[in-house]
């Protein structure tokens with residue numbers, strides 16, 4: 103079939119909106135009609151090369167839609183079902199899934215390789231196969247994805263809101279609640295208030311943190327952080343250091359989550375300076391694969407038992423957590439309407455990314 107998709111052909115280029123060829127789903131795959139797709143910073147890493155992949159690519163990994171067909175062997179979903187896509191596939195069978203670490207499923211190795219799990223491409227244009235971001239490619243009216251990425255949800259779910267539960271909600275919320283294991287009464291710092299950071303703030307609020315300090319150089323982001331539950335804001339780390347020292351009488355934060363646009367090595371040292379004894383630094387933002395340096399006091403790391411922890415998909419379990427977050431939204435316990443600050447058509451995707459870079463959105467979303 104033919105479908106309209108946003109394709110990235112080269113580093114530093116704009117997304118090209120064009121008609122492409124989409125193959126029928128093969129064994130264990132699902133054809134999906136997208137309803138909405140979030141504009142996550144991770145897709146912009148494809149443009150800059152901070153996530154190095156073999157282009158061309160159909161971008162997008164934060165989507166929800168309706169099943170439009172299934173390949174042989176798919177029995178869990180059928181045409182017409184409402185689904186949210188998980189940016190991490192989970193097979194449920196590998197050594198990591200079996201240990202309950204489904205966000206670290208062996209299939210995750212394929213998410214930035216381009217083709218589908220069997221090594222062949224579903225999207226084609228200009229005589230070439232097109233990779234799919236996270237095996238998904240949600241910047242397209244239709245896509246074909248592996249069953250392991252498909253999470254069936256309640257048919258009454260508002261899919262235009264649910265799309266952001268495919269990445270930014272579990273990633274941010276889970277970074278605080280699951281990876282950092284924040285407790286009621288803790289003091290939490292969130293560095294960077296985009297889609298991920300706003301959800302880290304809501305996670306800290308949900309966990310009952312007593313202080314939630316949001317750092318962002320952009321005034322609008324600091325205002326929005328207060329809406330998600332931040333108790334204090336700071337424009338930079340120096341301001342945050344003075345504030346958290348004062349608030350905690352020198353004990354400092356229990357956790358600092360790094361949700362900036364890129365993970366720069368210097369940020370780890372800054373975050374370490376904001377946490378106290380047994381304080382946890384959670385690195386959720388993505389750094390360049392060749393960046394092998396990381397700053398901070400090793401002396402304090404040992405003597406204060408501080409720790410540095412990476413977080414993928416907020417250490418969440420897609421099949422369990424995605425429907426649960428959706429239910430929290432319908433119960434009024436999770437803010438998604440406030441998160442989605444601007445909607446775009448697929449044709450407006452480059453404007454959406456311009457707005458993200460200019461700090462004008464918390465999360466922009468494409469509505470199909």
Ligand SMILES: NC(=O)c1ccc[n+]([C@@H]2O[C@H](COP(=O)([O-])OP(=O)(O)OC[C@H]3O[C@@H](n4cnc5c(N)ncnc54)[C@H](O)[C@@H]3O)[C@@H](O)[C@H]2O)c1
Pocket residue numbers: 141142143144147269270273293294295296297298299317318319320323361362363364365385386387388389413414415416458459461464
């Ligand atoms: N680990 C994961 O599972 C996972 C999943 C999705 C996204 N990510 C990554 O999370 C990061 C954030 O994504 P996003 O979509 O929220 O990005 P975004 O661009 O929407 O937000 C980033 C925010 O960081 C702020 N910022 C930049 N430098 C800062 C600094 N020095 N101090 C404080 N704030 C600063 C920006 O003003 C902006 O508000 C990206 O690196 C993305 O690739 C990780």
Ligand SMILES: [Zn+2]
Pocket residue numbers: 142143144163164189269270
């Ligand atoms: Zn994402």
Ligand SMILES: [Zn+2]
Pocket residue numbers: 192193194195196197198199200204206207208209
């Ligand atoms: Zn697995």
